[in-house]
Amino acid sequence: MAEASLESPQHRFDNRIEAEEKIEPKDWMPDGYRKNLIRQISQHAHSEVIGMQPEGNWLTRAPTLKRKCILLAKIQDEGGHGLYLYSAAETLGASREELVEALHTGHAKYASIFNYPTLTWADIGAIGWLVDGAAIVNQISLQSTSYGPYARAMVRICKEESFHQRQGYEIMVKLAEGNATQRAMAQDALDRWWWPSLMMFGPHDAESAHSAQSMRWKIKRQSNDDLRQKFVDQTVPQAEAIGLRIPDTKLVWNAARGHYDFGEIDWNEFNRVVSGNGLCNRQRLDHHKQAHEDGEWVRDALRAYAEKQA
Numbered sequence: 001m002a003e004a005s006l007e008s009p010q011h012r013f014d015n016r017i018e019a020e021e022k023i024e025p026k027d028w029m030p031d032g033y034r035k036n037l038i039r040q041i042s043q044h045a046h047s048e049v050i051g052m053q054p055e056g057n058w059l060t061r062a063p064t065l066k067r068k069c070i071l072l073a074k075i076q077d078e079g080g081h082g083l084y085l086y087s088a089a090e091t092l093g094a095s096r097e098e099l100v101e102a103l104h105t106g107h108a109k110y111a112s113i114f115n116y117p118t119l120t121w122a123d124i125g126a127i128g129w130l131v132d133g134a135a136i137v138n139q140i141s142l143q144s145t146s147y148g149p150y151a152r153a154m155v156r157i158c159k160e161e162s163f164h165q166r167q168g169y170e171i172m173v174k175l176a177e178g179n180a181t182q183r184a185m186a187q188d189a190l191d192r193w194w195w196p197s198l199m200m201f202g203p204h205d206a207e208s209a210h211s212a213q214s215m216r217w218k219i220k221r222q223s224n225d226d227l228r229q230k231f232v233d234q235t236v237p238q239a240e241a242i243g244l245r246i247p248d249t250k251l252v253w254n255a256a257r258g259h260y261d262f263g264e265i266d267w268n269e270f271n272r273v274v275s276g277n278g279l280c281n282r283q284r285l286d287h288h289k290q291a292h293e294d295g296e297w298v299r300d301a302l303r304a305y306a307e308k309q310a
């Protein structure tokens, strides 16, 4: 009996996770592992695609042609990230139709950050600097996630996000070096995007429904709170370097811990936004549904072509 269980698919799977081997699409995996991955990867994909909207709002109003080209390239990258991630989720047996349906019916989430409006050009700087900055901290860790297609998608995504973060910070640098109005715009954008960026890492570890199991399966490699701390530690000096103030009165360097201490997130706001009642939730979903509907003719043409070939 003991010998048989040593040979069981579950046992082999556990050993491979233990040995840091990647799990590939055709390998045996527990149902829960598959479901959890489809959940996380598809929500990640939805975030990338919905995340194109707040920045898209500034494409026609970028201050120069060069800024417009950079922003356009960045937004297209985000669409590409969504596509790699949908493909990774499809390798687990989920169809694209099901995934999009889950987004449209509210069964699948996307990152709360994309439900905030982009009010000024400085918001484009703040998104690149803070939102892409937070995304990279999380995604670098996911490069060593246990599912092969997800880990490999992360490698390329991280390279692109790194360019995004730098272009955002460079916008903030220029505004911070500018006149009083430009500096005020940069500070106002930081004030509005700081806390929502910290929320991107999800609930505290003790409240995180999926973390313990995801860490055991090595889907997640670092906890929500550890990643959030890493982001704070690396971002505070960047703000200081350009003379911007982080909007947190509790923020202080803790020499004993070797980290910044920081204030508490407004979890009521987080829950409100995640449950669909943020400033732009309805607008973001309606826009996605409309774009999806407008693309129906492309899907029809592809289906007709496939039928003709069959």
Ligand code: FAQ
Pocket: 039, 040, 043, 044, 045, 047, 048, 051, 052, 078, 109, 110, 111, 112, 113, 127, 131, 132, 135, 138, 199, 200, 201, 202, 203, 207, 208, 209, 210, 211, 214, 220, 224, 274
């Ligand atoms: N917003 O048990 P946990 C980007 C949900 S990409 C909304 O801790 P988990 C690029 C969570 O889904 C940004 N929902 O969950 C870009 C779960 O709900 P469920 C996206 C959130 O999965 C930049 C429930 O709360 N990145 O920005 C949020 O273990 C600029 C319980 O939470 C990724 O998706 C939230 N902030 O940990 C694009 C990275 N936090 O499914 C355009 C991959 C938590 O039970 C412009 N994902 N929830 O209904 C992850 O690393 C994880 O999924 C976490 C959450 C860390 C996000």
